[in-house]
Structures are given as C-alpha cells and as structure tokens.
Amino acid sequence: MSDTMQTQVACFHCGEDCNNSPVMMAEKTFCCEGCKLVYEILHQNNLCEYYDLNAQPGVNQRMQVRRDKFAFLEDEKVQQHLIQFKDETQVHVTFYLPQIHCSSCLWLLENLHRLNKGVQRVTVNFSKKEAFIIYDHSATSLRAVAEVLTAIGYEPYISLNDMKEKKPTVQRKMVYQLGVAGFCFGNIMLLSFPEYFSGSGHTDAAMNRMFQFMNLGLSLPVFFYSAQAFYKSAWGGLKHGFLNIDVPIVLAIWVTFIRSLTEVATGNSGYFDSMTGIVFFMLIGRILQEKTYQGLSFDRDYTSYFPIAVSVIKEGNPVPTTLPDIKINDTLLIHHQELIPADGIISRGEALIDYSFVTGEAAPVKKSVGEIVYAGGRQMGGNIEVLTIKEVAQSYLTSLWNRDELKKESDTNTSFVHLLSQYFTWVVLLIAVVTATVWAVKDPARIWPSVTAILIIACPCALLLASSFTNGHILRILSRHKLYLRNAQSIENLANTTHIVFDKTGTLTGKSGTEVRYVGDTLSPMQEMMISSLAAQSTHPLSNAINNYCGNSSSYPVREFKETAGDGISGWIENQYIRMGSAAFVGIDPKEEQDGSVVYIGFNEKPVGLFTVRNGYRPGIRGMLENIRNHYNLSVLSGDNTREAASLRILMGSSATLRFEQKPTDKLDYIIHLRQHGEKVLMIGDGLNDAGALRQSDIGISVAESTNNFTPASDGIIEAQQLSMLPAFIRLCKANKHIVIISFIMSLAYNITGLYFAVQGILSPLVAAILMPASSISIILLTYSMSEIYGKRLSDKGLSANA
Structure with a gap:
C-alpha cells in the first residue's frame, strides 16, 4: 500500500474520476476541457437546471470530435436520405442519440431551442433513444443542429448504410447483469450445500465458515451490479414523487442482503442464496417483459397500416x-x-x-x-x-397517423390497469408494515421471511403485461384480417359501439356490379374523352364508374381541377370548362327522379346530360347487415337521391335511420347529434366526403379499395372485401376485454394466494422470486392461447362470409 492515499474527485458534469489533472472553473471540478465547455454552454444559456434533475447527469467529453466531422451534412444528396420533410419554413429529421440515459437528457434535449434559435421543437423517444427535431432551415442547418447536439454530449449516430430500422433487442447490459446473477446464484447454491446438511454432523465448521465468506463475496457483484436495473427504476420514480413497482423489489433485496450480513457477522450462513435468487429470477422476468414489449413495438411499427x-x-x-x-x-x-x-x-x-x-x-x-x-x-x-x-416510409406514415394532434379525447383515457398500478405499491407497503407489526408481537423471527416474501410476491407486473400483450396481439390478429386500427384504445372504442353509421356509395356499394347509363345530348368521341379525363382526376366511385364507361381514355391534360366535397368536380380541358356532379352544382333543375346515383354533365355552363350509376352491394353485405341490425342501432348517410330508399330499407331493417342527399356538414351534424344523446358511434365511410364525420365519431373506419385516399382522421382502415366481417371484428374486440379481465382475475388470485402464505411467514423469499416470472409466463401463455382461439374463430367466420 502506498504511503499517500489518492482521493478520487468526481467530475461535476459527468461524474467520471478526474485523475491527477482536474480542470477547475467556478469552484467546480471537471475531468476534461470538454465537460467544462459543456458546462459553460449550459451556464451561458441559463440551462443549469439540467444538473438539478440528476447528479452528474452529463456524458463524458474526453473523446474530442474533429471540427469538420459533420461537414458531409451540407451535401444535399446526404440530406435527402436523412430529412423526412422540408418546406419553406421547417425541416423534420430524426436522430439516433445513444447517449440518452436519464430524465436530465430529456429535459436538456427538449430545451435545445434555447441553445440553437433555429430549432423549433424536439420530441424525445426515450426507449428508442431517438430525438425528432423540427428546425427552421433559414435560421440554422442540419450540420449546425448535429454540431450543437455533439457539443452538449449527444453526438448523433448517423450511418446511411443503416438507415432502415432493425428489430430492437434487449439491452446488452441487462443480459450481462443476468449472466453475473446466474453465475453467482448457482455457485452460492453449491457452496450452501454443506449448510443444508449441517445438522447431520457430517460437515466441518471451519469449512462452513469459509463457504459463508465465499458466499458473501459472490453476493457483492449481484447486489452492486446485477440489481442496478431495479435501483435506477425505483430511484427514478422516487425523484418524481412516485412509488413504482420496483420499490418493493429493491426493499426486498436490501432487507435480505442486510439481514444476511448480520447473520454472517454473528457466525451464521445468511440468506445470500435467496438474495441472489431474487435478483436472478426477477431479471429473467424483466427481460421477458422487455422482449414482449419490444416485439409488440416492432410489429406496431412495421405492420402494414397502409395496405391500400x-x-x-x-x-x-x-x-x-x-x-x-x-x-x-x-x-x-x-x-x-x-x-x-x-x-x-x-x-x-x-x-x-x-x-x-x-x-x-x-x-x-x-x-x-x-x-x-x-x-x-x-x-x-x-x-x-x-x-x-x-x-415507402411506412413507419414514418404510421408515426404521422399516431401523432398527438390526431388523437381524440377518448384516446387519452387511462386504462384501469394503469390506475391500479399507481396505488398497488402503497397497498403492498401497507400490508408489509401491518404484517411486520403483527409478527413483532407474536413471533419476531417471522418478520424477515414474511415481509421479504410480501415485497416480492405482490406485484402487478403480470397484470400490466397481460393488458399490453393482449392488446398488441389482438391488433396483430385484426391486421392479418385487413383491419388496421390506430392503437389499443381503438379496440375498446370498437367494442363499446352502440350505433353504427354507414356511408353508402363506396362503402356499402362497390365497383362490382356497377351499371352506368347516359341520358342527354349525344356526346362526340372527343367529349367522351374529355369527360373521361376529368373523371380520372377523382377517386370517387362514381367518377371511376364514369371513367370506365367512357373507355378510360383519359388522355387530355386537365387545368384548374377542383373537387367540391359532396357536390362535384370541375376543370378546364382544351378550351372547354366542364362540370360534373349534382344538379345544383352543374346548374340544372331536375324534372324527374332517376334510378340510381345521378351525375350531371355541363360544358361551358351548358347542361348536356346525365349519367345514372347503379352500384351493386358488396359481397356479404346483406348477411352482415342482417347479423347486426338486431344488436345495434343503424343509420345510412348518403349523398344520393331517395330512389333506392325502399330497397335499402329492406336491407337495413325497419328501425334503421336513412338519410339521403346529405352534405359532408350534414353527416358531421348527425354524428354530433347521436353522441349528444349518449350513443357510442362507429362511422364507416370511404374517406372522401366523410372526414368530418369520421373524426367526430367515437371510432371512424375508412374503407379502402385499390386507392390511397383514406383520411388521417380515421381510427382504422379496412379493406373493402373484409367489410362483411364487421360483426366478427366487433366480437373479437369485446373478447379482448374479456381476456384482459380473465388475466386480471388470474393475476389477482395469484397475488392474494401468494400474500396469504407470505404474511404467515411460510413462503420462502426465493420461492416468491421464482413465482414472479413464472406468473408472467403463465399470463402470456393464457392471453396468447385465448387470443389465438378467438382469432381462429375470426378466420372461420371470414371463410364462411366470403364463401
């Protein structure tokens, strides 16, 4: 041992050892000029609150970054690979920042606009370590943004060869922690064998004593390294005034370790096998949950939400x-x-x-x-x-579809599972205190095993996992059957439906069986080509039908094209101004009702004739409506005339509400009216004239058929041929709630049974630690098997519906 004792000095910024050459500034010590520079930047911009959120929150800056490292970001070809959107005022880009590690990181990155005035907004995805940045390219540049991130310790990882997202993996550090815990736990179990047989008289006391100290040594890496995942989580919750589910686990680890140290000091063996076993099996459960959540996240990112x-x-x-x-x-x-x-x-x-x-x-x-x-x-x-x-950036489109601005009020509802977890830890601690008080009077020796087992056995992890896993798996099953829902809340909203509202044209009716007739002045071949060219600009089913009727010969360019929702389309072709749409839009006073949907035609403000379009109902629609009309209130909102009212009445049932000649605002007002009267409204439309109604309903589903015209206001997209399966989809969403409730009951029964034995002090902490991940596995198996059973029924329904 040296005569002089070296004192380690931690860097104020990153916490690293300053060695023998600390850098001083304002009575603060830094390990390098880089950390000092970051502190200066934050201090100059009044951002030192960053240091109040966590102790030594910064990233080590000893590795210097060369001045021109990000010069390549000035190349426009490189920018095209990275930039997700750009217009006259803003640029959207997402950077992967592997240095993100704590709440201080989130706070600092979200205040990046105070360091670079061109930055408008930063949104951090902590789990993916990504920052979505919007900046004004007239005030700053992509290079400047990357450089300011690097200057404060968050150098972006940019690899154009690795632009595609990969399936996330479990954190490598947690795997290492599990390996250390497993190694130490296994060896402690082996070294504890002599203690198990100490009562037989065949063991050596000196050897047992040596094994006790060896067990103590093996327990230290587990206590100080492997259990860090639980320490960080618990401490993070406590700093924000919230007792999360890791607090009881940390208490159990500390109580077991301290009790074991006391036992060894008094010549006994301690409970290091239990302590290391707790950490080992809890880490197994944590990795299992992380893999499950990440698997669901991966599927959510890459599921083909846009199958159109x-x-x-x-x-x-x-x-x-x-x-x-x-x-x-x-x-x-x-x-x-x-x-x-x-x-x-x-x-x-x-x-x-x-x-x-x-x-x-x-x-x-x-x-x-x-x-x-x-x-x-x-x-x-x-x-x-x-x-x-x-x-095609499907994951980017998905992120747009799920952005906060498009979420409805109902999407912000908090699940009962998460509400329960907020109070669960307090209940567990209360039970532990009461149990300890009781045993302190009756039998103090039982305080330790009973309290430790309570802290481990009572945990809502399995319940939280059941909810997320079931919702995610149901979303996957629905997507396999071509119904793509925005999020898990949409499942609950669909299950709670009491009133279903249908658009008619393009929703109940489709392209198959379309019959088109023309009535009016004789059209020249050139006029037919002009009508076809104008109709081809629109994706409305009536426009498609007329385009096909005219021979799909859309060869003329269209100038000043305009589509008025619910009225019609217009545009200039050659020197002709053409209108197509309703009578009022074209300027005609209809003298008699026509059979089917009617589209009037006008050239240069002069009416020339009309097309009547009779659309056949989609296959399976009649059976679907017969199935649901006795269970739900039904309405049809159509922009067509009342000619088909009688046949539609037979189809929808006598109690259904039929409204014709409806403008988009009329549809919107009707949805508002239904919701004001307590109805849970499901609106199904084609996404063209129904955007407002879809947005206003409790859940809006856009029907897609060979076009990419769905509305972002919808909560789901359904392929047209799958519409006949709507009753089965609703039943599956109701089953989702049943599965979660069954899992909840199973988890609650597990906790109550475990607590029953734990409070009596007859449940070993090690057994409790083994039962924890076992319960999670059993919940996953239960929810998966039940979801698959319902999914198989859904497949059978689909086969019979399409037969």
Whole structure:
C-alpha cells in the first residue's frame, strides 16, 4: 500500500474520476476541457437546471470530435436520405442519440431551442433513444443542429448504410447483469450445500465458515451490479414523487442482503442464496417483459397500416400496386385527395399539396415539375405523376397517423390497469408494515421471511403485461384480417359501439356490379374523352364508374381541377370548362327522379346530360347487415337521391335511420347529434366526403379499395372485401376485454394466494422470486392461447362470409 492515499474527485458534469489533472472553473471540478465547455454552454444559456434533475447527469467529453466531422451534412444528396420533410419554413429529421440515459437528457434535449434559435421543437423517444427535431432551415442547418447536439454530449449516430430500422433487442447490459446473477446464484447454491446438511454432523465448521465468506463475496457483484436495473427504476420514480413497482423489489433485496450480513457477522450462513435468487429470477422476468414489449413495438411499427394500393405507371398504364411493393424510381400516379406514400420528384402535372398530416398547417403548397414532394402530403389538385426517390416510409406514415394532434379525447383515457398500478405499491407497503407489526408481537423471527416474501410476491407486473400483450396481439390478429386500427384504445372504442353509421356509395356499394347509363345530348368521341379525363382526376366511385364507361381514355391534360366535397368536380380541358356532379352544382333543375346515383354533365355552363350509376352491394353485405341490425342501432348517410330508399330499407331493417342527399356538414351534424344523446358511434365511410364525420365519431373506419385516399382522421382502415366481417371484428374486440379481465382475475388470485402464505411467514423469499416470472409466463401463455382461439374463430367466420 502506498504511503499517500489518492482521493478520487468526481467530475461535476459527468461524474467520471478526474485523475491527477482536474480542470477547475467556478469552484467546480471537471475531468476534461470538454465537460467544462459543456458546462459553460449550459451556464451561458441559463440551462443549469439540467444538473438539478440528476447528479452528474452529463456524458463524458474526453473523446474530442474533429471540427469538420459533420461537414458531409451540407451535401444535399446526404440530406435527402436523412430529412423526412422540408418546406419553406421547417425541416423534420430524426436522430439516433445513444447517449440518452436519464430524465436530465430529456429535459436538456427538449430545451435545445434555447441553445440553437433555429430549432423549433424536439420530441424525445426515450426507449428508442431517438430525438425528432423540427428546425427552421433559414435560421440554422442540419450540420449546425448535429454540431450543437455533439457539443452538449449527444453526438448523433448517423450511418446511411443503416438507415432502415432493425428489430430492437434487449439491452446488452441487462443480459450481462443476468449472466453475473446466474453465475453467482448457482455457485452460492453449491457452496450452501454443506449448510443444508449441517445438522447431520457430517460437515466441518471451519469449512462452513469459509463457504459463508465465499458466499458473501459472490453476493457483492449481484447486489452492486446485477440489481442496478431495479435501483435506477425505483430511484427514478422516487425523484418524481412516485412509488413504482420496483420499490418493493429493491426493499426486498436490501432487507435480505442486510439481514444476511448480520447473520454472517454473528457466525451464521445468511440468506445470500435467496438474495441472489431474487435478483436472478426477477431479471429473467424483466427481460421477458422487455422482449414482449419490444416485439409488440416492432410489429406496431412495421405492420402494414397502409395496405391500400397506389397506381404505378408501368408500360404507360396505371397498375394498382400495394405500398410495400413500390420501389425507388417507380412512377406513381397520384389522384385528387390521395396520400403521397413516398418521397419523390414531380415528373408530370402541377401539385397542390396539403401537408396538414405532417405539419398541422392546412394551407396547400403549390409544387411544379422537378420539385420534391414528401410522404404524408395529400394531393388537392388533379392527377400528378411522382418519381420515387425513397422507399415507402411506412413507419414514418404510421408515426404521422399516431401523432398527438390526431388523437381524440377518448384516446387519452387511462386504462384501469394503469390506475391500479399507481396505488398497488402503497397497498403492498401497507400490508408489509401491518404484517411486520403483527409478527413483532407474536413471533419476531417471522418478520424477515414474511415481509421479504410480501415485497416480492405482490406485484402487478403480470397484470400490466397481460393488458399490453393482449392488446398488441389482438391488433396483430385484426391486421392479418385487413383491419388496421390506430392503437389499443381503438379496440375498446370498437367494442363499446352502440350505433353504427354507414356511408353508402363506396362503402356499402362497390365497383362490382356497377351499371352506368347516359341520358342527354349525344356526346362526340372527343367529349367522351374529355369527360373521361376529368373523371380520372377523382377517386370517387362514381367518377371511376364514369371513367370506365367512357373507355378510360383519359388522355387530355386537365387545368384548374377542383373537387367540391359532396357536390362535384370541375376543370378546364382544351378550351372547354366542364362540370360534373349534382344538379345544383352543374346548374340544372331536375324534372324527374332517376334510378340510381345521378351525375350531371355541363360544358361551358351548358347542361348536356346525365349519367345514372347503379352500384351493386358488396359481397356479404346483406348477411352482415342482417347479423347486426338486431344488436345495434343503424343509420345510412348518403349523398344520393331517395330512389333506392325502399330497397335499402329492406336491407337495413325497419328501425334503421336513412338519410339521403346529405352534405359532408350534414353527416358531421348527425354524428354530433347521436353522441349528444349518449350513443357510442362507429362511422364507416370511404374517406372522401366523410372526414368530418369520421373524426367526430367515437371510432371512424375508412374503407379502402385499390386507392390511397383514406383520411388521417380515421381510427382504422379496412379493406373493402373484409367489410362483411364487421360483426366478427366487433366480437373479437369485446373478447379482448374479456381476456384482459380473465388475466386480471388470474393475476389477482395469484397475488392474494401468494400474500396469504407470505404474511404467515411460510413462503420462502426465493420461492416468491421464482413465482414472479413464472406468473408472467403463465399470463402470456393464457392471453396468447385465448387470443389465438378467438382469432381462429375470426378466420372461420371470414371463410364462411366470403364463401
């Protein structure tokens, strides 16, 4: 041992040892100039509250970053790979920041605008260690943002070869902690064997004493290293004034360890096997839960929420193509009201893009040939062609669909499971205190085993896991059957439905069995081509039917195309101004009712005739309506005339409400009226004229059929051919709640049974630690098997419905 004792001095910023050359500033010690520089930056910008949230929260800055490291971010080609959206005022980008580790990191990153005035907003995803950043490119640059992040200790990890997300894995450190705990636990069990047989007289006392100290040594890595995951979680909750479910576990570990130290000091063996076993088996349960949650998160990110096809130009013809099959350099034909699924360059036509899905700003942006358009924008003008420069960003579109601005009030409801977990820890601690008090009077020797077992056995982990796992698995089953719900709250809303409202055209009716007739002045071949060209700009089912009737010969460019929701479409072709739509829109006074949906035609403000379109009902719709009309209140909101009222009445039942000639505002007002009268409304529409009604309903589902025109206001997307399975989908969502309740009862029974034995002091803490992950496994197996049984029934229903 040296004569002089070295004193370790921790860096004020990062907590690292300052060695023999500390850097001093303002009576604070830093390990390097880098940490000092970060402190100076934060101090100058009044951001030192960062240090109040956690002790030594910073990231070590000894590794210097070269000055020009991020110069490559000034290259426009590189920026195109990283930037998710860009317009005249803002840029959206997501950086992976592996240094994120505590609440101080979140606070500092979300205050990044105070360090760089060009940054507008930062949203941190702690679990993924990602920061979504919006900045004003006229005030700062991508390089500057990366450099300021690096300057404060959060250097972005940027690898253009690794841009695609990979399935998340369990934290490597937790695996190492499990390995250390397993090694020490196994060896302590072996070294404890002589103690188990000490009463037989065949053991050596000196040898037993040596084994006791060896067990103590093996327990130290478990106590100080392997149990860190529980310490951090518990301490994080306590700092924010919240007792989370890890607090009782930490108490159990500490009580067992301290009691064991006392036993060894008095010549006994202690309970190191129990303490290390608690940590080992609890880590198994924690890793099991983390893998389950991450698996669900991975599926949620990559599930094909946008299964709708978009038209890809192949050999001069538009071919419907599902989004995952779109490749770079494909030419997409984007119609009016369609969502742009991938970043691309406009190669034909003039775009009027609504980026409200991305930015929240509703003002459309004009784009011309050669300009970039981004995924998530909606074309509000006529047809355009877009050459893709990126693959379809389904995970990015999903994040837009799930953004906070689109969440309804009902989405913010807190599950009863999470409400329960808030008070669970207090109840457990109360039971432990009461039990300790009782045994202190009756039998003090039972205080330790009873209290420790209570702290371990009583935990809502299995219940929390059951809720998340069941919801996630039901979402997967629904997506396999082409119903894509926004989130788990949508499952509950669908299950609680009391009134179902249908749009008619494009929802109950489809393309199959469409019959089109023309009545009026004789149309020349050129006029038919003009009508076809105008109709081709719209994705409305009536426009598609007329386009097909006219020979789908849409070869004329359309100027100043405009679609008025609920009324019709108009535009200039050559020197002709053409209107198509309702009588009032075209300027006609209808003298007699026509059979079917009617679309009037006018050239240069002069009416020339009308098309009548009779759409056949989708396969399976009649059976579906017969199934649900005795269980739910039904309504149909249609923009058509009342000609089909009699046949629709037979289909919907005598109690159904039928409303015709409905404008989008009429549909919206009707939904509001139903909800004001206590109805839980499910609205099903085609996403064209129903955006307001879908948004206002408790749950809105958009029907998709070979087009990419669903509305972001919807809570779900259903492929048209699956609409007949609606009753089975609702039953599955109701079953989801039953499965969670059954799991809750099972978990509650487990906790009550465990507590019954624990309070009596007859349940070993080690056995309690083994039962904890075992209960989680049993809950997962139960929820998985029950979900699959209901999912199999759903598949059988689907086969019979489509037969």
